[in-house]
Amino acid sequence: MKKFTYLLPMIVIISFVFLGCAKDDDEESTTSSTTTTTTSTAVTAETGTAAITLSAKISVVDAKSSASTARVGGRTWGRTANAIDTTAFASTVDYNVDETGTFVYERSSEALNTVNEILCQIGQARGDLMINEGNYKAQIDVSKCKESSGDSKSGAPDYEMWILNVSRASGEPMKVKGWVPMGDGLIYFMGDWYQSPSDTYPLGHFSFHFEQREGATTSGDRGMYGYMKALKSGDTTTLQFYMNQDSAMYGMTAGTEILQSVTATFNADDSGSGATNLPYFTQSGYAGQKTYDLAFNDDYFYKQKKVGVTSSSEGTASTAVCLDRNKYIKSAWRYGLYDSAGARKTISSGFPITDSTGAYNGYIGYYGLWMPSDAGVDNGSTVKKLDFDNPDSAGVSYTVLSYGGKLRKYQKQSITLGSIKNIPFEWFDMSSYAAKRVYWDGSNFKVDGQRVRGYWVDNTTSTLTLTASNVPYGFFFYSRALGGDGQIQLAYPSGRGTAPTAPADNATVIFNTQTPIFPGDSVPSTLACYSNCPNPSTIATGEDYQGATTSVYLPSKWNWGTDIDNYSTPNPYTYTFDNTTSGMVLKYDNGSGSQSIILSSANSNLPWGFRSGILFDNSTFDNDTSARQADYAALTCNWNSNYLCPWQARGGLSTFYIWQTGTDDWQKLTVLVDSDNTSVTFDPPMIVKYTHSGTSSNSGKNYNDSSFYLEYGGFGDLWGIPSYCVSTSTGEKVDCAASSQGTTRWVNEFVIPATSIATLAGGTTEYVVKPLEIEQTMPEASGEASDCTGAGLSLGGVSLPSASDFVSPVSDVGTKPTVTGPPTIVSGEKKGS
Numbered sequence: 001m002k003k004f005t006y007l008l009p010m011i012v013i014i015s016f017v018f019l020g021c022a023k024d025d026d027e028e029s030t031t032s033s034t035t036t037t038t039t040s041t042a043v044t045a046e047t048g049t050a051a052i053t054l055s056a057k058i059s060v061v062d063a064k065s066s067a068s069t070a071r072v073g074g075r076t077w078g079r080t081a082n083a084i085d086t087t088a089f090a091s092t093v094d095y096n097v098d099e100t101g102t103f104v105y106e107r108s109s110e111a112l113n114t115v116n117e118i119l120c121q122i123g124q125a126r127g128d129l130m131i132n133e134g135n136y137k138a139q140i141d142v143s144k145c146k147e148s149s150g151d152s153k154s155g156a157p158d159y160e161m162w163i164l165n166v167s168r169a170s171g172e173p174m175k176v177k178g179w180v181p182m183g184d185g186l187i188y189f190m191g192d193w194y195q196s197p198s199d200t201y202p203l204g205h206f207s208f209h210f211e212q213r214e215g216a217t218t219s220g221d222r223g224m225y226g227y228m229k230a231l232k233s234g235d236t237t238t239l240q241f242y243m244n245q246d247s248a249m250y251g252m253t254a255g256t257e258i259l260q261s262v263t264a265t266f267n268a269d270d271s272g273s274g275a276t277n278l279p280y281f282t283q284s285g286y287a288g289q290k291t292y293d294l295a296f297n298d299d300y301f302y303k304q305k306k307v308g309v310t311s312s313s314e315g316t317a318s319t320a321v322c323l324d325r326n327k328y329i330k331s332a333w334r335y336g337l338y339d340s341a342g343a344r345k346t347i348s349s350g351f352p353i354t355d356s357t358g359a360y361n362g363y364i365g366y367y368g369l370w371m372p373s374d375a376g377v378d379n380g381s382t383v384k385k386l387d388f389d390n391p392d393s394a395g396v397s398y399t400v401l402s403y404g405g406k407l408r409k410y411q412k413q414s415i416t417l418g419s420i421k422n423i424p425f426e427w428f429d430m431s432s433y434a435a436k437r438v439y440w441d442g443s444n445f446k447v448d449g450q451r452v453r454g455y456w457v458d459n460t461t462s463t464l465t466l467t468a469s470n471v472p473y474g475f476f477f478y479s480r481a482l483g484g485d486g487q488i489q490l491a492y493p494s495g496r497g498t499a500p501t502a503p504a505d506n507a508t509v510i511f512n513t514q515t516p517i518f519p520g521d522s523v524p525s526t527l528a529c530y531s532n533c534p535n536p537s538t539i540a541t542g543e544d545y546q547g548a549t550t551s552v553y554l555p556s557k558w559n560w561g562t563d564i565d566n567y568s569t570p571n572p573y574t575y576t577f578d579n580t581t582s583g584m585v586l587k588y589d590n591g592s593g594s595q596s597i598i599l600s601s602a603n604s605n606l607p608w609g610f611r612s613g614i615l616f617d618n619s620t621f622d623n624d625t626s627a628r629q630a631d632y633a634a635l636t637c638n639w640n641s642n643y644l645c646p647w648q649a650r651g652g653l654s655t656f657y658i659w660q661t662g663t664d665d666w667q668k669l670t671v672l673v674d675s676d677n678t679s680v681t682f683d684p685p686m687i688v689k690y691t692h693s694g695t696s697s698n699s700g701k702n703y704n705d706s707s708f709y710l711e712y713g714g715f716g717d718l719w720g721i722p723s724y725c726v727s728t729s730t731g732e733k734v735d736c737a738a739s740s741q742g743t744t745r746w747v748n749e750f751v752i753p754a755t756s757i758a759t760l761a762g763g764t765t766e767y768v769v770k771p772l773e774i775e776q777t778m779p780e781a782s783g784e785a786s787d788c789t790g791a792g793l794s795l796g797g798v799s800l801p802s803a804s805d806f807v808s809p810v811s812d813v814g815t816k817p818t819v820t821g822p823p824t825i826v827s828g829e830k831k832g833s
């Protein structure tokens with residue numbers, strides 16, 4: 001995996017060629033004859049001093065604006081009028097200002113796809129707001145820009161601090177210089193931009209060079225170097241990209257050049273050709289290069305791959321593949337949520353901070369603390385909240401308190417089974433001890449997939465009959481589209497452990513909204529547990545299985561026939577929790593000296609950390625209150641009112657708790673405490689309900705009138721739409737199997753149309769949804785390769801760029817400048833002046 005650790009920061013600088021900038025309408029009429037290359041047509045720089053507009057995304061072929069002839073989740077219905085009328089929004093509100101970009105994903109252009117993975121980082125740098133403003137700092141959340149996964153379950157940020165300088169004189173090209181951290185060194189980059197993308201210049205016109213040096217000075221050893229440029233000659237535009245890395249950067253023996261390069265030509269009639277060159281890795285390591293020959297026109301995209309290419313071998317060629325440009329499927333990985341006035345919906349998820357000296361900048365929020373390791377900020381350190389309205393102020397000081405885990409509060413929500421038709425669940429089959437993918441089709445449960453070594457493998461769709469073997473105690477599931485864990489309530493006429501009655505559309509589905517507990521929040525001081533109860537003695541090395549010899553859990557307290565509690569003499573495991581700033585750690589009580597439940601070092605059996613079973617208010621057993629009566633009613637066995645059936649807790653209790661601990665920041669609770677010992681709290685992702693309209697989807701499933709409970713983590717982040725895997729070669733649906741990783745990727749079932757409405761879960765507040773970034777994926781043509789050759793496409797004849805055109809930017813960029821104070825740009829928003 002080391003190659004990916006190095007690859008992303010290397011490519012970061014390349015994507016500055018696509019920096020999203022705005023152009024003024026009143027530019028002066030001034031010309032320049034400067035060109036980026038002597039082989040291209042003479043190009044003049046745009047007039048004026050405003051920023052040059054650059055592409056937000058790039059692909060070898062343009063996105064189609066017409067409707068696809070494939071299933072694309074299109075609207076085949078009459079939409080009802082929305083409560084929020086977007087046509088009444090002013091042109092200046094966020095909803096109308098935020099644009100929707102569309103691009104084409106194609107694996108053969110992987111070098112550019114790697115660039116595109118970083119493009120939104122560059123968008124966050126906001127050079128359009130900083131032209132001629134001198135050197136500035138931009139704090140970039142790189143997690144927002146990694147390729148999205150339909151199986152992803154985390155939205156934790158990952159920050160880097162960049163320094164940039166964007167300038168332009170009247171009538172001259174726009175110049176960008178930058179310094180990006182990479183390991184213990186820096187990437188230096190410099191480029192000139194002459195023309196914005198237009199009908200005349202489809203990619204604009206630019207030239208850009210970059211180089212990485214080890215250490216803190218410009219004289220350090222070179223780690224990698226390269227360039228990218230867009231040239232124009234007659235009616236043909238040529239894009240070139242070259243990057244040279246030494247194999248030592250991949251943890252291998254030094255001396256082998258590992259290349260990424262692209263040449264792509266674009267003609268006025270939307271035809272063109274190209275070649276790409278990428279490193280090829282197998283399980284044994286580096287195995288030469290992987291190349292593609294490309295050709296395309298307005299209707300088809302033709303490609304052929306070779307692997308194992310070296311200086312002495314042409315490698316092994318794969319069968320040529322023809323893709324249909326008119327039969328794409330669509331996904332959207334970024335959305336905006338807007339209020340009734342068209343303003344972006346924001347949540348208080350965190351804010352930027354600096355260490356006590358002001359030398360280091362970081363961020364604190366819902367997912368924890370981010371700070372450069374050199375800052376030495378830890379539990380008990382002092383940090384300051386940055387005041388962007390008054391950047392010269394000292395800022396409010398806080399003490400950092402970090403706890404080894406976090407307690408989450410779960411509150412019950414109910415819907416019907418019919419309202420979530422065709423939404424996939426992850427369900428554990430007790431009869432085969434396998435995790436399966438299940439959905440309700442309106443009449444029956446259907447199984448269409450199974451997890452194998454952590455990845456989904458498709459099965460032939462079959463009907464699932466519920467039995468005493470596969471659902472003896474209830475139907476429990478996980479679904480990102482419903483906000484996480486849930487349960488379908490089943491009727492057991494002969495009691496638990498026997499066959500349930502087959503459910504219908506009106507069956508109740510229960511899921512829970514989650515809220516993290518912060519110091520001072522109301523929490524029971526004693527919590528009861530019956531199953532998957534944390535064992536402090538084995539958590540460091542035990543197995544994640546209740547029945548294991550060395551389980552991380554204590555023995556179950558609700559075994560049939562051996563340990564079913566009588567209401568009058570209950571005997572759960574008990575835990576204590578202190579909700580003050582000096583507590584905030586779950587401790588095992590039961591007379592054992594209150595041992596902390598903390599996973600302080602990695603346990604290979606717990607790759608995702610530790611999660612407890614259900615914990616609930618122990619006052620159920622200690623005090624005869626209304627809370628006790630409600631909990632008693634939820635837990636009482638229906639076959640004998642004298643006994644408690646704790647497995648009913650998830651679906652029966654209106655509130656319960658789960659403890660989480662681990663070595664990653666997102667598995668812990670980090671808070672700031674002010675001078676009066678009051679902690680700062682942050683909002684979790686907001687849960688919104690979206691009901692889909694339309695009978696079409698990319699896979700063919702009908703999601704019409706299905707309700708999704710989506711997580712909104714802030715602008716751009718909306719998670720929970722069902723996804724499935726397709727081949728990166730053909731675009732067709734395939735298994736997400738471990739053996740196929742690298743040749744498969746996720747796509748959405750559908751795109752939420754602009755102007756759609758999402759409602760706050762459990763409330764009535766409505767928001768407008770708008771997709772911000774739409775991706776088109778091309779499937780294989782029906783006639784396979786013959787469609788492309790019949791259309792006159794042929795492969796080969798394109799030369800890749802070489803090192804001879806590289807010009808080192810290091811001496812011109814110079815030593816990284818010192819920029820004091822807070823970052824001006826944070827995750828794409830201008831915070832200071």
